[in-house]
Amino acid sequence: MSELRTGILIVGGGLGGVAAALAVARCGHRAILTEPTRWLGGQLTSQAVPPDEHPWIEQFGATASYRSLRDGIREYYRRWYPLSAQARAARHLNPGRGSVSVLCHEPTVALAVIEAMMAPHRAAGTVQVLNAHRPIAATVDADRVSSVRFVDEATGHEVDIHADYVLDATETGDLLPLAGVEYVTGAEPAGETGEPHAAADAEPQRMQGFTVCFAMDHRTGEDHTIDRPADYDRWRAADAPVRPAQQIGWPNPEPGHGVLRPNPDAASDEKVIVSASHTGRFAPPTGWSPIADLWRFRRLLCRHNLTPSPPSDITLVNWSANDYHGGSIVDVPATLAAANLRAARQLSLSLFYWLQTEAPRADGGTGFPGLRLRPDVTGTPDGLAMAPYIRESRRIRAVTTIREHDIAVADRGEHGAVRHADSVGIGSYKIDLHPGTHGGVRMYAAAHPFEIPLGALLPVRMRNLLPAAKNIGTTHITNGCYRVHPVEWNIGEAAGHLAAYCLGHGTEPHQVREEPRHLGTFQSILTSHGIELRWPEVRGY
Template structure:
C-alpha cells in the first residue's frame, strides 16, 4: 500500500483553448496511426505527448527494432500506414535494416524514427486536408465528464525549460515527472495550461468529438475511472495458463529504459556507477548459449556503417561488430526492471490511486511510482557497466562473463536517444491498464480477449489436466471445440473426440489485425526486484509461446461508461496473457488506424461506436460500412482466407 498523499492544487485559468475533432493522448505508434487516419479523413486532430518525440516504441522508448512475424512480413500484410512507415525507413537509409541486426528485418536509429514519423504526419495532413495540432512535453491533468457518459473538455499542462535552466531531456523522467504534472511554474519549468474542447456543437446528444487513449499505461482509462484490469488474471478455462488462482494487479510485465552504445577502436575508461553494486546481482546472459557478447551486441544493432565478417551462432547469422557500430540494449536479465509487489509496482492500481488521492479533481500525477522509474534508470546505467566491465553472471556462475572495454555509452541531445543522460526519454512499457469492455453476447461480465482466443498451445497437455479442476478442464475443452461444441455439450461426442482448434477466435466486429508470439518478461517474486537470488514469478512463462494470426475487435476498444472515449493502444480489453502478444509495433499501428477511422466515421455518420456492436451477434449496418471503409483504405480487418471453416494456419509463423 502507498501512503495517503494530498497534492496542492489551485484554480487554473487556461492560457489557450484548442478545438479538436479527435484528441489523442500519447504520440506512440498507436497515437500516430490514429492521427494518420484522422488527418486523411480531414479532421482537426490534437495530439499530446509527454516527451518531445513522435513514435513511441521506435523513438522516445528506443525500441527501434520492428517486432514482426515471418509470414505476415513476407506477405507484407499490414495497415497502409505501417507499410508506408517501413517504406520511408527504406527510403531514408536506402535500406530497411541499417543496423544489420538479427532480431528483426528493420533496426534503425530512434532519433531518425521521430523525424520519419513527423514528416509522414505533415504529408498526410496536406493530402487529407486535415489539421494537426501537436503538443509535445504535454501531460493530461483533468477531465470534465458530464453525467458520467461524455468527456466535455480536457485540461493539459505543457512545459518548457525555464530561462537560464538546462534544456529539456537533460534529466531522466523520474526527476521531472512530478513537476510536469503540477500547474505551477517551477525553477525548472515554465508551464502553459491548455484546454481542449470539441470543434463543433451538435443539436443531438451524440458526441461531437472523440478522445483516444493511446498512452502507454492507460492513463485516461484510470483518470476517467472506467473499469479495467491490471496484472495477472485469475486462472480459468479462458486463461488456463495463468500463474495465479487469484488476480494479482501488481505483477505486470517488466519495463525497460533502453540505451545506445557504440563499438570503438580503443579501449575506453569506464567509471563504476555509485549504485552499481546494488544491481549487479541481477545481470546475466540468462542462457549459456546466449553468453556471447557479439551475439548480444548485434541482437538489436541499430547502425552498422562498416560490415564485419560473417558469423554464425546456432541458427543465427550476423556479422562481427565493427568500430562505429551502434547497438540498442533491451535485455531481459539486463535492463528490464520487473517489480511485482505492492511495495514497488510501477503502475498504480485503482486502490493505490484512491489512497494517494490522485483520483480527486486536480490531483492526477500520472499514476506511476516515481521511485520505480528511478531504480529502472539506475539499473540500465548499471547494465551498461556490467556489459563492458562486469565479470559476474547471476544465473550462469563464474568464468562466463568477460570484459569488453572497447565500447562507449552514447549520450547527448544529438545522440540516438536524444538525451543528455543517454537513456530513452520514456521507458518501453509492455503492459499497462487494460479496459474491461462492455457486457456483450457471450461476455456477460464485460468483453475481453482471452489467452485461448489466440494461443497455439495444446490444452490437452497433462499440465492442464493436473492443474485445472475437472469442471474447469471440461469447460476449457468445450470452449476449444469450435463447431463441434454443441455435440460435446449434448454428449453426442466425447470431448476427447473433438478436434483441437487451429485458429484464433474470429470476431464479427473486427477492425484490425496483428500477429506475434505471446512473449513474456515476467515480474520478480521479491522486493526489490534486483535483489540477490531473486527469481521470476513461477509459471508466469507458462502462457508464453506461439499464437495464431489474430484480430482486433471493436468491442475491445470501447470502455464502459464513457461514450466518447476509445482505446487505441495497449490498453484494449485483453487478458494478461493475451496482452503479451497485443503490444508490438504493427499491432499498435493497426489498432490506432482503427481508432482514427472509427472516430472519424462516428462523427460523419452521427453514430456512437458502442451502437455498432451492442446488438451482436446481429450485425449493425453501420458496422459493415465501417469495416468496408477500413478494408478499402488498406487497413485490414481479417487475414487472408479467415473463416470459421478454415483451420489451416500451420504456415503462419
C-alpha cells in the same frame, strides 16, 4: 489557463497515437495530438526499441500506413546513408542486420519518417501536435469525456482541450483513471478469465517489467568507462529483487539458444546465429561470446552496411538483465513511481558499467572498456532512452475481452484463433510475458495469428472515449502478443477511423458494432484504407 477545441483529441503520441492522427486527417477531420516527451513514436523512438514483428510482415499482416512507415525508414537510409552496393540492392534492407526483426534501425530515423508523414497534415492545420503535454484531469458528463486538462511540462502552463471524441493512446492508459473509466491492471484471476495460465487470485500490480533501454557502440583501444553508478552494488548482489540468479550477468544458454558460427559467405568478421540442437542445458562451445549474440539481437546500425565502414556498429540494450521488476509505475503513489523509474535507470547504468568493467570475455579477460553510450541516438544527455519501454498498460473493461484460449495454439490446436465478425485489423506474435513488477514468471507460448475485434476497443460504459494503444480489452496474458509495434499501430489507426466515422455519420462507437449497416460500411472504409481484417487462408501445403 487556456482552452482549445477540436473534433478528436488523441492523448499520447506513440505508435497508436500517430496512426490515429493520420487516420483522422485522411478522413478529413481535425485532431489535436498530445505527447509528454519531445518525440512522437513511442516504442519506436523515445523508447528506442526496433519493431517486434511476425515472419510474414513483408507480404501481409500489417496496415498500408504501417507499411509506408517501414518503406520510409528504408528509403531514408537509401537516400542519406553511404550504403554498400550489397545493402543498397537489398529489397528488404535491414540497416542493423539485427536478429530480432527484418527491419532494425535507429530511433532517430523512425522519428524523421514519422515527422515527414505528419508534416502535410500539420501544415494543413488538420493535426496540431502539442509535445511535452501531460494529462492531469478530465471532465466527464453522462458517460462522456467533455474535456481533458494538460500541463505543459516545459512552462507549467495548463490548457483545457474540449473534444467530441477522446482517444487514449498513452503508454500506460493514463486517461482511464482520470476519466473514471472501468479498467484492469496486472494479472486477472483464473475465475474471471477462465484462462489456463491465469493467476489464482487477482494481482493488480503484477505487470510485465519495464525497461530503460540504452544505445551503445564499441571503440577498440579506447576507454569510455563511466563513473560507478550509485546503486551498482545493489544490482550486483545475489539477492537483487528480480531474477533467481544475479540480476546483472550473462544469460544462461538454454536449449535452442543461438550459437555463433563463422559465416563463410561474409567478406567480413560478420557471423550468423545457428540454432543449437542440444537437449537439456549445454555448455557454450569454445569461443562462444554472449556479448556477440546479444549485440546482434537489437543491433540498430551494422557498420558493414556502410562504405566506408565506421569503426563500430550501434546496438540497443533491451535484455533480461535490465528488465526492471522491482516495482510498478502504474497506480502507485507518485513518489514510488518516480523511485522505481530512477531505480530502473540505475539498473541500466549498472549493467553498462558491468559490461565495461566485469563482464567475462571469451578470451578469459574481463570487461569491454571500449563500449560507449550514444546520447545522439537516444536524444538524451546520458544515452539512456528518453522514456521507459512499457510492455503492459492499464486495460479497459471492454465489450469484448480477448483471452488466452482465444489465440493460444495449445488451446486452439489446428482451428486457428477465434474469428471475429467485427474485426478491425489483424496481428501476430507469440504470447511473450516478461516476469512482472510484483512477481510472476516468464511465459513464452505459441499463439495463432489473430484478429482485433472492434468490441475490444469499446469500454463497457463510456460513450466517446476509445483506447488507441496497448490499453484495449486484453488480459494480462493476451497483452503479451497484442502489445507489439504493428498491432499497436493497427489499433490506433482503427480507433482514429472509428472516431472519424462516428463524427461523419452522427452515430456512436457502440452503435457501429451493434448495427450491421454501420459495421459493414465501417469495415469497408477500413479495407479501402489498406487495413486487413482477415488473415489469408493457405490451403494444400
